[in-house]
Amino acid sequence: MEISPIAHIFTEFSDKFGIPRQSGLAKDTIGRIVFEPEYRNPDALKGLDGFSHIWLIWEFTECHTDEFKASVRPPRLPNNSHMGVFATRSPYRPNALGLSSVEIADISPDSDEGPIIYVKGADILSGTPIYDIKPYLPYADCHIDAKGGFAENVGDYRLKVHFPDDYLSRIPEENRSAAVEVLAEDPRPSYAKNDPEKVYGLTFAGHNIKFSVNYKNLYVVDVF
């Protein structure tokens, strides 16, 4: 089956490194969905303003893999456990399709680029092609008693972020809380070991944030 992008999403994530592992974890990040010229019709969004969330079906552009790997190593599982690819949301899957539910922040029906949907919490690389947008239907999509498998047992991995004011002020004010959220989600590669001397770099909102981590504490050491 051949599918073609209907839109692209533009976010503060210009680099794969640092993208939250699931949508909604960094709720203050704003993404902008811009339709392809042939779909720039405000009628196509009629009624969407009554919904709070949408589904995006998109492409893992940086993770194509030719060979089928049945199992993957999800982040944050003890002992580098392997899980089946269909039991994970890993990007390394036969069809590189991503699925995210995001909150609608605003809909601008008639901009110079056609209708724009602004969304919160998109865990998606900037420039990613989107293949479908569907409304989130609470009665069909929200299973409050669903069991989350091994993903429920990863524990509290969130980091306490120490971001000196001097560095924080270099980030545009509207991106600051999102930057802290993204750091708190622990953007280190999943194979990282605790090494308080190691300095990592995160590109976010056009800035490079340097930080190191000692157990549950993350220290920002430079921003440029």
Add this chain to the structure above:
Amino acid sequence: MEISPIAHIFTEFSDKFGIPRQSGLAKDTIGRIVFEPEYRNPDALKGLDGFSHIWLIWEFTECHTDEFKASVRPPRLPNNSHMGVFATRSPYRPNALGLSSVEIADISPDSDEGPIIYVKGADILSGTPIYDIKPYLPYADCHIDAKGGFAENVGDYRLKVHFPDDYLSRIPEENRSAAVEVLAEDPRPSYAKNDPEKVYGLTFAGHNIKFSVNYKNLYVVDVF
């Protein structure tokens, strides 16, 4: 982007007519997911047994449309209202991708056809190709305070089903409650007007069920 089926799902729905409008509405219907030969590896499902629900991304095989229609008429809205295609789950969309969350009923890791996932509540035509299977992650996918837009205001359309024992006994016992559920969901085309004389036919579990509807009552009049 070219995508290829990883599996096919086999359900009791051999005909588009009568398929519930969203997944999970007819919870007693069982679907069987059979992987393509190259993905028949039980390792690919490792860890899935800890989850209660999965997402399926699949193809609306009977609804391809060449021309982009920005708006559609969702079923059960008053006055034949039109809504934007991206504000609906209509099959008539630029990329004919369907999205359903279904409950895992059982996983058979090692059958003659490789691993099989049995699921409940699949609103999908039998034989439909599946492009991805992902675990349902409650912390990311369940938004309990989400607003459901116009889809919340369709009212109580469920029908009271009158299914004489004589006819019901012609359906295999394991399919009976599912058949009643599917009928209660009102499988008439959305443009149907109230006409108690009109007889409709539903194909389900290999049987043809004839029925008529008078307002909120559905009467089964034959099964063969």
